[in-house]
Amino acid sequence: MKGNNIRKELLSWFFVFVSGITIALICREYIFSPVVVNGASMSPTYENEDVIIVSKISKIQRFDHIVFKAPYEDEYYIKRVIGLPGDTVEMKDDVLIINGKEFEEPYVKRNAEYQIRMTENFTLEDLTGEKKVPDGYIFVLGDNRLNSYDSRHYGLIPIEDVFGESKLRIYPLQNMKYFSNPYE
Known part of the structure; x- marks a missing residue:
């Protein structure tokens, strides 16, 4: 017994x-997965080797931070969604313009002392040949505009290549943070 x-x-x-x-x-x-940030293209939002939790079930919205399959490499990138399907995107004198509306970008670190333009002037059409972001694609930019390889260089990202949305930084512990969309 x-x-x-x-x-x-x-x-x-x-x-x-x-x-x-x-x-x-x-x-x-x-549902979710941990990811290690590689590089400084999203600084100051994320630093190299930050550990984040990525939600695989989130609905992607403008200004979300997403992880996606890199276009020409066997790795993943993290960037900020700027243009959704149907959007027009333009940068003029360091001001982001989406669908004719100007947006502040508090997440872009600006250096007032040197007054350097953080993002060159462009239109979506200049970069991709498209007037609007086509269905099934998104336009992304890194927060560290002077050091980011993003849609300005490799064009639009297929939505099917999105791994998920960054929701939480869990490491380093002193920098733990929940991320929410600044325009919600």
């Missing part, structure tokens, strides 16, 4: 362990 109780207890613990691992793997595969 005693051996039978031990066997039941071990089977119970084994079931709990296997269930926990299964739930964790399902969550990581379909």
